[in-house]
Structure formats: structure tokens, C-alpha cells
Amino acid sequence: MDNRIILSFIACIAILIVFGKYFSFPLKKIIKLIGNSFLGALIIFLINLVGTSFNFHIGLSIINSVIVGILGIPGACLLVLLKIFGII
DSSP states (O other), X not given: OHHHHHXXXXXXXXXXXHHHHHHHHHHXXXXXXXXXXXXXXXXXXXXXXXXGGGTOOOOOOHHHHHHHHHHOHHHHHHHHHHHHTTOO
């Protein structure tokens, strides 16, 4: 009776490890995207802070912060160019 309990305990741990590895990979990407989106929001905030003296403002939205979060500084440049050309 003792051996079956130990074997089932080891099997449950093995299953948890396999599922943990399987589901942690997409979770890491989601957490990285959220972190980058917050950094994107910070970059947009800094652009707006500097742009107030030039009467320049980019709306701080989830879409804009995700664009800057995924693309980084080129994404911020893209938003600035889109704002200059009047697309956004």
C-alpha cells in the first residue's frame, strides 16, 4: 500500500512538472509583453512631456503602448511620424 502512494505521488509531481513547463512558456511571453507595454507607455509619456513645449501630443492608449512595447524605439518613432502626417 505504501509503494502505490509513493508512486502516485511521484507521478503527480511529474505531471505537474510537464504541464508547468508547457504552460509557463506562453505565460512568460505574456508577462514580457505586459512589461514592454508599460515601458511603451512610459516612452509615450516622455514624448508627451517633451512635446508639450511644441504643442505635440500622442494619445496614451493600450494600442499605442503595445505598439511601442513590441517595436521599442522604432515603434515610438513610428507613432511620432504617424502623428506628424496626421494619420493618428
